[in-house]
Amino acid sequence: MKSQPNEEQTITTSLKNIKNKWEINNNAIEIQKEIHSSQFTCVYIGILKKTNTVVAVKEFIQTGTDESYQDFLNEISIISKLDHFAITPFVGAIFSPKYSIITQFMSGGSLYSRLHSKIASSKLTSTKLSIISLGIAYGMTYLHSKNIVHRDLKSLNILLDANDFPNISDFGVATIQQNETLTGGAGTAQWMAPEVLISQKYDEKADV
Numbered sequence: 304m305k306s307q308p309n310e311e312q313t314i315t316t317s318l319k320n321i322k323n324k325w326e327i328n329n330n331a332i333e334i335q336k337e338i339h340s341s342q343f344t345c346v347y348i349g350i351l352k353k354t355n356t357v358v359a360v361k362e363f364i365q366t367g368t369d370e371s372y373q374d375f376l377n378e379i380s381i382i383s384k385l386d387h388f389a390i391t392p393f394v395g396a397i398f399s400p401k402y403s404i405i406t407q408f409m410s411g412g413s414l415y416s417r418l419h420s421k422i423a424s425s426k427l428t429s430t431k432l433s434i435i436s437l438g439i440a441y442g443m444t445y446l447h448s449k450n451i452v453h454r455d456l457k458s459l460n461i462l463l464d465a466n467d468f469p470n471i472s473d474f475g476v477a478t479i480q481q482n483e484t485l486t487g488g489a490g491t492a493q494w495m496a497p498e499v500l501i502s503q504k505y506d507e508k509a510d511v
Contacts, residue, residue, distance in 0.1 A: 411463025
């Protein structure tokens with residue numbers, strides 16, 4: 304009788320399958336310019352040479368520890384399984400020389416930047432805001448149906464396409480909700496649910 308694979312073997316096999324399916328060679332993308340940076344990542348606009356399409360390249364800042372690699376793998380393991388009109392489409396990943404996640408580029412910018420823009424042509428009408436809100440709700444319902452808690456839902460992580468339709472992005476602290484207690488303090492303090500902020504028990508409702 305064959306023994307059952309342990310959890311570590313299952314994860315290793317899953318990540319190997321993801322790499323085989325989604326890996327993109329570093330030379331396949333031409334980086335154009337940086338559009339955002341944080342303590343842990345830099346985001347660039349790039350061109351996928353094979354199809355001549357514009358993509359977003361989220362490059363992880365490697366710290367010399369396994370932490371950035373684990374964050375990279377965690378995010379890929381989640382977004383590679385998602386397929387929904389209100390979630391930024393995953394294109395692939397670069398595993399070397401730097402860890403990078405490739406998604407479709409959203410030319411409408413972030414919801415945050417649009418809400419705070421002083422440019423008249425960038426302003427969102429009440430109708431568009433209603434459509435955006437509904438799209439986000441549909442996307443989050445989809446995530447929660449798969450037991451995924453985003454944990455960092457905010458206007459900065461909602462990207463708008465050329466038609467100003469919303470795409471939920473940045474699954475860097477997202478997690479699959481199982482039976483264990485979820486880690487407190489995950490996300491951005493200004494948008495964090497009280498129960499997460501004070502490390503109480505919480506579930507997907509914290510995203511709301």
